[in-house]
Amino acid sequence: MNNTNSPNTLTDPLNWTTAIFMTVNAIFGIACNAIIVYNFATSPKERTSFNLICAARAIANVVILGLGFLSLFVPLTIFGENLFPPVHHAIVITIINSLYTGLQNCGFLIAINRFVAMFFAFFYSKYFTPTVTFILTAAMFAFRFYRMGDDIIDNINKQCFSTYSSVYLTWFPTRDPRCVNKYEDVFDLTTLLLVGLVLINIATFVKIYLFYKSTEMDSKEIKKRIRKNRILFSQTIIQDLAYAIDMTFTFKLSALSMSRLWSFICGSMVWECVHSFDGLIMIMFNEKLTFLKKSFFDSSSPNSSVGPQGNPNALFSPRAPAPVV
Numbered sequence: 001m002n003n004t005n006s007p008n009t010l011t012d013p014l015n016w017t018t019a020i021f022m023t024v025n026a027i028f029g030i031a032c033n034a035i036i037v038y039n040f041a042t043s044p045k046e047r048t049s050f051n052l053i054c055a056a057r058a059i060a061n062v063v064i065l066g067l068g069f070l071s072l073f074v075p076l077t078i079f080g081e082n083l084f085p086p087v088h089h090a091i092v093i094t095i096i097n098s099l100y101t102g103l104q105n106c107g108f109l110i111a112i113n114r115f116v117a118m119f120f121a122f123f124y125s126k127y128f129t130p131t132v133t134f135i136l137t138a139a140m141f142a143f144r145f146y147r148m149g150d151d152i153i154d155n156i157n158k159q160c161f162s163t164y165s166s167v168y169l170t171w172f173p174t175r176d177p178r179c180v181n182k183y184e185d186v187f188d189l190t191t192l193l194l195v196g197l198v199l200i201n202i203a204t205f206v207k208i209y210l211f212y213k214s215t216e217m218d219s220k221e222i223k224k225r226i227r228k229n230r231i232l233f234s235q236t237i238i239q240d241l242a243y244a245i246d247m248t249f250t251f252k253l254s255a256l257s258m259s260r261l262w263s264f265i266c267g268s269m270v271w272e273c274v275h276s277f278d279g280l281i282m283i284m285f286n287e288k289l290t291f292l293k294k295s296f297f298d299s300s301s302p303n304s305s306v307g308p309q310g311n312p313n314a315l316f317s318p319r320a321p322a323p324v325v
Contacts, residue, residue: 009080009166018169018264019077026065029276033058036282049133054282056137057106060099061275068096081166090161093171098148105140111200170267239281242274
């Protein structure tokens with residue numbers, strides 16, 4: 001983008017409004033995700049296989065919000081895109097996009113975690129230990145770091161730089177025909193991943209439903225537990241859908257208008273909200289941190305939080321790997 005055609009960013013109301021929004025949203029998201037990491041690090045009871053994946057997600061969210069939005073997008077929005085050289089834009093954008101892909105992989109790993117726990121409980125307790133989960137998560141992010149470094153070196157050698165525009169208030173891949181657009185198939189790949197996640201989650205939910213139907217409980221208790229799991233299942237699907245919604249705005253809806261406000265909404269606002277929302281959801285449905293326990297989990301009931309085999313909240317935690325952990 002050519003900065004000579006840019007408005008005076010220091011006096012433009014839209015630039016200041018978007019910069020303030022991104023700053024407040026990033027700080028809120030960093031706080032939410034930092035709470036998840038702190039809770040995992042300081043509470044031995046929270047150090048489960050599932051919570052380890054959540055902590056990894058939270059760390060990636062913090063890096064994306066801090067490095068991408070607070071340290072790059074916000075200052076460029078206020079002071080103009082020439083504040084940093086194009087190579088700096090490209091390096092940061094490559095890092096946060098690679099971590100974004102890693103977060104999608106975490107969602108798939110969580111879905112597999114729950115699926116195996118529900119259908120292959122013996123194998124789950126034997127193989128899905130925190131140590132094994134740590135190795136899998138570390139290997140996944142190690143691959144992302146490798147791809148990240150490879151992309152950065154390749155882009156520098158070819159001078160193919162993605163940049164953030166202080167005019168359109170979002171980032172753009174390079175328009176140079178010599179460079180390969182590595183993002184052109186992202187939407188289709190994300191759609192396929194989402195379909196896989198939905199199918200796995202539906203199978204898990206059906207298993208939970210059939211489990212309660214087969215247990216000897218009065219119909220009122222069965223209905224209450226099924227209702228709770230439906231609520232939690234819906235929350236899980238919403239969290240997985242957030243990434244598809246972001247991709248839809250970024251790669252599809254952004255073409256509907258070239259207004260500055262619309263490009264900001266499609267390219268920056270929705271993307272940032274995904275990572276803040278992700279941290280908030282993990283807090284809302286963490287057994288220790290949630291403020292919805294009374295209304296959603298009926299904590300006042302002595303039996304409402306006990307899942308099969310005496311495991312508290314085994315089937316009621318929205319991301320719980322469940323009945324045997």
